[in-house]
Amino acid sequence: MTYDPIVSHGVSASLPSPPSYWHATHKPTALPSLNKSVISDYLVIGGGYTGLSAAITLAQAKQQVALLDANSLGFGCAGRNGGFVLSGSGRLSLSAIEDKWGHTVATGMQTEFDGAVDLLKKRITDFDMQVDLVQGPYLKLAHNVKQAEQLCASANHLASNFNVPSTTLTPKDLTARFGIEGAYGGVELEGACLHPLKLASEYARVAKELGATLFYDSPAIHIEKQKTGFLVTTPSGSVSAKHILIATNAYTPKRFHDSVDNKQFPVQSSIFVTAPLNNEQRALTGLTAPMSFMDTRMMKYYYRVLPDGRLLFGGRGAVKGKDAESVKEKQRLYNAMVKSFPSLSGITMDYFWSGWVSVSLDSMPRIFVDNKSGENNALRSSTIGYAMGYCGSGVSFAAFAGQRLAQRMMGTGNVDLSLPLYQSPLKTYPFPKARRLALHGLYQWAKIAER
Ligand SMILES: Cc1cc2nc3c(=O)[nH]c(=O)nc-3n(C[C@H](O)[C@H](O)[C@H](O)COP(=O)(O)OP(=O)(O)OC[C@H]3O[C@@H](n4cnc5c(N)ncnc54)[C@H](O)[C@@H]3O)c2cc1C
Structure with missing residues (x-):
């Protein structure tokens, strides 16, 4: 049974892990589920790279943090991606960003993209993460003369x-x-590549060692705003938290919270591994x-x-x-x-699996904290924020985005809020129901145009 974010009600704990090569070569860390009521200053919803990295950042700052994931570790993209470590995210190249916003913004974005790769490598060293990191050439290949x-x-x-x-x-x-x-x-x-599921296990290990409380197989099914925070319920427990970080990316349920509903389009990517x-x-x-x-x-x-x-x-x-x-x-x-x-x-094709990537309407990811009042987030009684829309490029960037989201919530870090990543929320998709039809049309057109 395949989870479909546009059709299904949400990720449930009973869905099977993907039949990926990564799952065949690494058993992800087993983590407890939530079966009681807990209170925490911060609650992260989603335990892939974004969520685990946000939890690590909060725990490093000695904040009280709990994390909920709907399924087991690596159920989302973290257990399904190709493991390419790339500098960049979204679908806009640095040149396209430069054309749209100018050289200073493009340089600022390059700093963030390169910072993501540096953060990954630094954590691998600092926390002695065993993730099968290999350096090697990365080749971009032109499929026609014009592209060459x-x-x-x-x-x-x-x-x-x-x-x-x-x-x-x-x-x-x-x-x-x-x-x-x-x-x-x-x-x-x-270029560099790694074992993506081992990376998720290592992030979970570090988050736990730093004091974050992790619950898996525990889907957040309802987020309720209360006087001084939020109450988030799961099938067998609940979390009261002052601040919420949504890190569910393409696996976000179709009706979840106003801040993210219809803000990204889940698109499938598939992989096979040969003998x-x-x-x-x-x-x-x-x-x-x-x-x-x-x-x-x-x-x-x-x-x-x-x-x-x-x-x-x-x-x-x-x-x-x-x-x-x-x-x-x-x-x-x-x-x-x-x-x-x-x-x-x-x-022989020995393994085949698919996963959902989160595509933002303007091809730019967002790390956004809803703060209409303009107050310092750290001083507010409750805040909600999210990071998503990486358009299929997040092995290094999602963890960086999680770190930035946590920093924005705490009011720390030297974040250049003028960059398009931080300045505005994700744009809402018009005609959400027609998105699939448009995607089908695009694939048919691409088939003819790129023959
Ligand atoms: C096939 C494929 C190949 C890719 N290859 C690459 C690559 O080579 N290089 C690269 O840079 N990027 C790649 N990507 C993209 C990259 O994997 C993602 O951008 C990145 O992993 C996103 O991390 P995340 O933590 O935001 O999301 P995810 O890892 O998807 O985590 C989201 C989590 O949210 C949880 N969740 C959903 N709903 C709820 C709920 N209600 N309550 C609690 N938890 C919930 C899910 O269970 C899931 O674990 C690929 C993606 C795919 C699908």
């Missing part, structure tokens, strides 16, 4: 205006080094070491070589949750892999 030119121009612009080093690659380089057929050029950047490549396949493809790839299509394909020599390949998923696992969807993704790596035709 744009990729090259953009790489030059990023190098001169934002100090981002990269190497351009010709189609011949790509075939010679990686056996990749059909790409029109590429750009090589520094380990044999020596001949490795030699023919050049996929011999940790490296990751992304193409320039509107519906991007992304792939990486896993430490045990398997290929992880991902792309857009089905429009509806009920079609996520269909043979047609699996075959579509498999065919895309074979088109890039003809020598892998026939290789």
Whole structure:
């Protein structure tokens, strides 16, 4: 049974964990559920990277914090993503941000994006997190001549205006080094990948060690505003809290709280993992070491070589949750892999799973605290805030957003509130019911345009 945020009532504790390669290679930490009434200054709802990182930040500041998640650790994106550590989030490149808001804002956003990668690496070191982090090249591949030119121009612009080093690659380089057929050029950047579910387990370990109280299999089903805070109920308990941090991202129930209802669009992304490549396949493809790839299509394909020599390949998923696992969807993704790596035709698909990414209307994530009165958040008797809308790019950024959200709630941290991430709430989607129809149309159009 697949959870569908637009159709289902909400994540329940009885839903099974995803059949991901990550779950097959790591048993996530088991955590207790809530079966009593508790009181806490801060309550985080959602225990993926955003929520756990917010809990860590609050606990580090010696605040009393409880966290509720509806299912087990890694039920959401944290147990389903590709594990690519990228600088950036949302769907706007630094150049697009610069065009829209100017160079100063784009530089400020780059500081936040790079800060997210730095925060991840610092925590891995400081807390000795075992997450299978591997460094290796990250390649952006052009799927047509126009994109190859744009990729090259953009790489030059990023190098001169934002100090981002990269190497351009010709189609011949790509075939010679990686056996990749059909790409029109590429750009090589520094990259890193990790085991996403181990990262979630490590964040949970650290949050607990710092004093946060974590409850899983405990969905928040009702948020009620009270005189001096909020009462949040779960099927077998409740939490009274002064401040609430919503960190449910694409898994947010369809009617949850005014601040987040209809503010993001859950879109499916699917991944499969092949059998380990044999020596001949490795030699023919050049996929011999940790490296990751992304193409320039509107519906991007992304792939990486896993430490045990398997290929992880991902792309857009089905429009509806009920079609996520269909043979047609699996075959579509498999065919895309074979088109890039003809020598892998026939290789077994050992794992296949899907997950929901949270797409914001203007492609910009938000870390927002509702504060119409303009008072200092730390002095207010109750506040509610959220961080979401990462558009499928959150392995490093979601945890950074969780940290920023906690800082905004506490009134600490040096947050540049003029940046578009913080300045305004997520925009409301018009015609929420028509979103799926529009997405279906977009996929059909992309299929023809990007043939
Ligand atoms: C297939 C796929 C591949 C991806 N690959 C990459 C990648 O390679 N690199 C990258 O940077 N990003 C990637 N992403 C995106 C990235 O994984 C996410 O942006 C990030 O994990 C979001 O973290 P989060 O904590 O906000 O959300 P999640 O990890 O989704 O956590 C949300 C949590 O909220 C809980 N929840 C929902 N409702 C309730 C409720 N009522 N009460 C309590 N809890 C509730 C859910 O159970 C869930 O655990 C990918 C995403 C997908 C789906």
